[in-house]
Amino acid sequence: MGDPLWEALATAQAGLLSHRQLRGLGVSRGEIRNHVRVGRWAVRSSEVVSTTTGPLSREQMLWLGVLHGGPSAMVGGLSAAEVHGLKRWEREEITILVSNPMSFDPVEGFRFFRTRRPFKRLIAPGELPACRLEPAVLLFAAHEPHLRTALGAVTATVQQRLTTAEKLTDWLDQLTPLRRSRHVRELLGDVSGGAHSMAEVDLRKACREYGVQPPRSQRPRNDSRGRRRYTDAEWLLDDGRTLVLEVDGSFHDDVAQATLDRRRNRQLTTATRVVVQCSAWEIRHEPWEVMQDLIALGVPTVEG
Structure with missing residues (x-):
């Protein structure tokens, strides 16, 4: 016999549910174990189950990450940029932003990144909790080990017409202090001048130097x-x-x-x-x- 409450929530979350959510709906641990035992549900992490038992889709993987991370978790970094439509910058590992001390179990294929920045300001509208494009890519650029990769991702968001250099500059100011902000600000100056790729940015830099x-x-x-x-x-x-x-x-x-x-x-x-x-x-x-x-x-x- 179906339960309209958890079924409606599972539908909204691509078939994924957290133990915390299920407890809030009055579903006991015993009921969860029974659903898993008879093969209706599958355990996906220590905190999350799915109401489907096959391989998870990309959307389901994103939901798995945010549900495992807790009520203030959201998709971040290039994973969030992917949600917003960025092409050719996909990563297998999914980035999840969290505000808690990360005392939960790690999950293979996910990188949980703690941030103290206000989540209400970062989160984008929509069912799936995901960071807005501009802060997502700027935070990625601040922590990516390779500077050129970091700047390339920022450039790609403008090249693919997902945002503008002006919006990124505005968010750069909002996120201050931010690592590499000087490099990103210089880059956005070139992008505002018409550069559409890192090669064009390099060309403008060479012109200035020579x-x-x-x-x-x-x-x-x-x-x-x-x-x-x-x-x-x-x-x-x-x-x-x-x-x-x-x-x-x-x-x-x-x-x-x-x-x-x-x-x-x-x-x-x-x-x-x-x-x-x-x-x-x-x-x-x-x-x-x-x-x-x-x-x-x-x-x-x-x-x-």
């Missing part, structure tokens, strides 16, 4: 076939021509992709528009080589 005029980024152009394209970086030269620099990431090393890139560059080239290429690796590790070549091609310097 006195080269900063480029215009993501300019819409029609190629020779009439297709709309967006260029990585452009400079207007003294002779009236436009120099376009396309910065290729590692995926461009694929033969098929490299062929498409060269074809695209040919089709973008006109009598007044010259297209050249460099790799993201060069911009990061040998920026002086790229800067010298750009100056030789007529790109203005800041002094000029």
Whole structure:
């Protein structure tokens, strides 16, 4: 015989229930053990059971984490960013933000991260308790061991149009003090200027360091076939021509992709528009080589 109270709650939580919730609904430990014993429910952690017995979906795993973490737990970090739609930054390990002293049992596949910041300010609207995108990715950036990965995640949220540099800057102020805030603030300045990837951020940094005029980024152009394209970086030269620099990431090393890139560059080239290429690796590790070549091609310097 079904119980409408726990059934409705289980439906809202993708089939997951905590012992605390069940006690609040008057379901005894004996009843829980009986559901598990006859195969209707399954034990998922020391604090959580599921009303399904098969493998857990990604949504169910997220619910498992927040229910295990307690009433003030929420999905955080890149896991929260995934909930908000961030692509290509997924992690197998799920991050859960908690405010309690974390005296509960660890769960494989989850990272429980304690924060003293006000949960009411951090939590996003919705059934699943998840951190708002901006503080989630900024807190990730503050604690990620590798700075470049940290900044790359922040850039990706803007590149994928999930937020803006202005909103991130506002949250950066709200989260003060925050580790790496200076690096993130500098990054957001570049992103506000039009950079859409870490390679473009590196390019702008190199331009500042070597006195080269900063480029215009993501300019819409029609190629020779009439297709709309967006260029990585452009400079207007003294002779009236436009120099376009396309910065290729590692995926461009694929033969098929490299062929498409060269074809695209040919089709973008006109009598007044010259297209050249460099790799993201060069911009990061040998920026002086790229800067010298750009100056030789007529790109203005800041002094000029």
